[in-house]
Amino acid sequence: MWTCxxxxxxxxxxxxRALEFERNGDWRYEDEGPPLPLPPLELVTGWSKASGRPPHDPGVALFGGWRIAEMKRKLARSAVR
Structure with missing residues (x-):
């Protein structure tokens, strides 16, 4: 019930908010402040957890966390059985 x-x-x-937009062309309510400013791009460093790790082999594609070659080998093994 809480989720509903x-x-x-x-x-x-x-x-x-849609009615507010139709009324004055802005999504924010009258008593709502402006959105927070975005930081300058030179301060944004990213969110990758891969820092310090060597990059993956660009010749081998990654797909859904599996390497394509490993996935094909697994499929070939299951087809033989």
């Missing part, structure tokens, strides 16, 4: 109530509140808020 939260979903209903989000839908109601979306409708109120």
């Amino acid at each position: 109530q939260q979903r209903r509140e989000r839908e109601d808020d979306a409708i109120r």
